[in-house]
Amino acid sequence: MRARVPASRAAAAAAAAAYVVAGQGGGGGGGGEAALGAPGGPGRRTVHSRRQSSRHPGPAVVAGVRENMGVHGAACLALLVTCAACSAPPVPLEDVVVIERSAVPERCERAVKKGDFVRYHYRGAFPDGTAFDSSYKRGSTYNAFVGRGQLIAGMDRALLGMCVNERRAVKVPPHLAYGKDGYGDIIPPDAILHFDILLLDIWNPEDTVQVKTYSKPEACSRKVQVSDFVRYHYNGTLMDGTLFDSSRTRLRTYDTYVGTGWLIAGMDQGLLGMCVGEKRIITVPPFLGYGENGDGSDIPGQASLVFDVVLLDLHNPKDGIAVEKLQVPENCPRKSKAGDFMRYHYNGTLLDGTFFDSSYSRNSTYDTYIGKGYVISGMDEGLVGVCVGERRRVIIPPHLAYGEEGTGKIPGSAVLVFDVYVVDFHNPSDVVQITSSFRPETCEPRSKKGDFVKYHYNVSLLDGTSLHSSLHYGKTYDVVLGTGQVVMGMEMGLQDMCVGEKRRLVIPPHLGYGERGVAGEVPGSAVLVFDVEMLDMEEGLPEGYMFVWNSEVTPDLFDDMDKNKDTQVDSAEFTDYILRQVSEGKGRLAPGFEPHRLIENMFANQDRDGNGKITAEEFKLKADESPAHDEL
Structure with missing residues (x-):
């Protein structure tokens, strides 16, 4: 999958046929022609010919012998072969190729038949064990069509019915090999040939991409189509199981478009119709793979490819969400x-x-x-x-x-x-949503800023998740409106309520607890839903007042406060007087605050020189005071 082969299957098959007819054998196996090629010219089909083959000896065999042994070594080999042939007993002309299946795979998906193209390794030897040829020594398989006269007749017969990874020991009689003519200095006349064959690959020009799904998800909402982009893992092997590549060793998927020429043609076809999560075996013949030349590295020429694929992802550039x-x-x-x-x-x-x-x-x-x-x-x-x-x-x-x-x-x-x-x-523009679920027929008075109110509440998130409730504490929640004792949204939601009224308040976070929320209680940026029931309400004082009179103020107010008549009022005298006015109903402190704290603030405002005593000159009523002070 590292190269693109856009050529069509028909074009590739035609190229393969032309390649063989041109006399180049089976690609990488041309060097074995002396041992395996038919004993005649390219167009000759007579297997009993006694005439010396006019075909030039296979270059790999002859060149290999001369390279490894030199000219003198070649002469010695020829002499040895001739002597062996002279001493051999006469061989009857049996029209039989003796086959011994020395290794048979457990599974045989396909067996060789006439017209198939095969890739195989072999060793050739004479009956005495003398080797005359080997594809292993050349480092490449022998590649040829079966039953088309590209091989000696005995080899054509020996390969029929073989499975990939099957190993056979074959004995070929001379009339099904090179006959009385032999083959140059390599094969003597009337020689019996022994071959040890290991089949590595089979394909046929009529083959298409073979797909076998062995795992498929139950739900498959979408299948791969042309122009889709896919992400998948794969292991790539030759037909005999030899690994040549794997996406898993690179720890990343193979990512590509399908059907647009980014892949070899066979993989473009084999991925179509897959579902995410599906696992398939895709078998690609060479004319839909890397063709006659292979990839120049791990994939030999004329090799069938087997991809074990799992599809992980699928989309199309035109997809929306x-x-x-x-x-x-x-x-x-x-x-x-x-x-x-x-x-x-x-x-x-x-x-x-x-x-x-x-x-x-x-x-x-x-x-x-x-x-x-x-x-x-x-x-x-x-x-x-x-x-x-x-x-x-x-x-x-x-x-x-x-x-x-x-x-x-x-x-x-x-x-x-x-x-x-x-x-x-x-939305940042949201305000508090107020929905009244119950309101008494007589709904007066209504709450306003400064009023002291008591209410029960349940608070939850907008999805209904409960946060907490005043009912869990067994007491009401009490606040003075407008004093910042509750969040702004609650201030707004409690306004204009009457005792007995029930409301639902939906408070956005910018009027609630903001982005940070309350640790362990209220999430940040949370919309809050309060279900509120008003139980009690006390009218507040006018803004700025901590104490008001319920009746006319006595003109001798300072003298009444100065209990010991020393012309000054201390804190105890001031406090005692204010509390007495409240208890007698003559005055009222601001509701919702601790009385002594209010009185302390009132006294501090009157004690202008801060000496702990109020004199008649310091003492003033609110109506007589400037706006900067907050006093009686």
């Missing part, structure tokens, strides 16, 4: 839109189910604006139009996710699958 609504709440008063701020949980996987990330593992939601580019564009799009409490699956192609480069645990060109649960969302 795909959304599957897994669970939608019955009540959905509002759907998300671009510009909203959302809190959601997710599990992220690749298309084959491989996990890469989860918000659950961090025990916190993923919080972000949507539609503003803060997240990948596919997620921006996939989160629009959801309801709080909705569960959906968003499938995002890589061009809308992390592209060709990927990031972290996400490989390049990966389709991403997010299972999303929407916890809440809001």
